Amino acid sequence: MSVAALREYDAKTDTKKRVTLRGKAYDYYHVTEFEDGRIELEPRVLSRPFEISKNTLSMIDSAAENFKKGIVSDPIDLSEFED
Numbered sequence: 001m002s003v004a005a006l007r008e009y010d011a012k013t014d015t016k017k018r019v020t021l022r023g024k025a026y027d028y029y030h031v032t033e034f035e036d037g038r039i040e041l042e043p044r045v046l047s048r049p050f051e052i053s054k055n056t057l058s059m060i061d062s063a064a065e066n067f068k069k070g071i072v073s074d075p076i077d078l079s080e081f082e083d
Contacts (some may be wrong), residue, residue: 011019026043033039066072
């Protein structure tokens with residue numbers, strides 16, 4: 001399966017060895033450099049809104065274990081928020 005190119009242009013590195021991307025759609029890219037000189041850029045979105053981090057999952061597991069062992073806090077009175 002091939003994907004059609006939207007744009008193609010030549011770019012030159014500046015004095016700090018940077019290349020400017022024209023009309024870029026993303027702020028972050030994953031860069032892969034190959035031995036033959038090719039550079040591949042894959043767009044990245046840094047936040048994944050529907051994914052739970054490993055740290056959060058670990059905290060949930062710990063809380064569930066504590067609940068099973070009876071290690072819980074005192075009940076919280078939420079009656080002031082009732083209509």
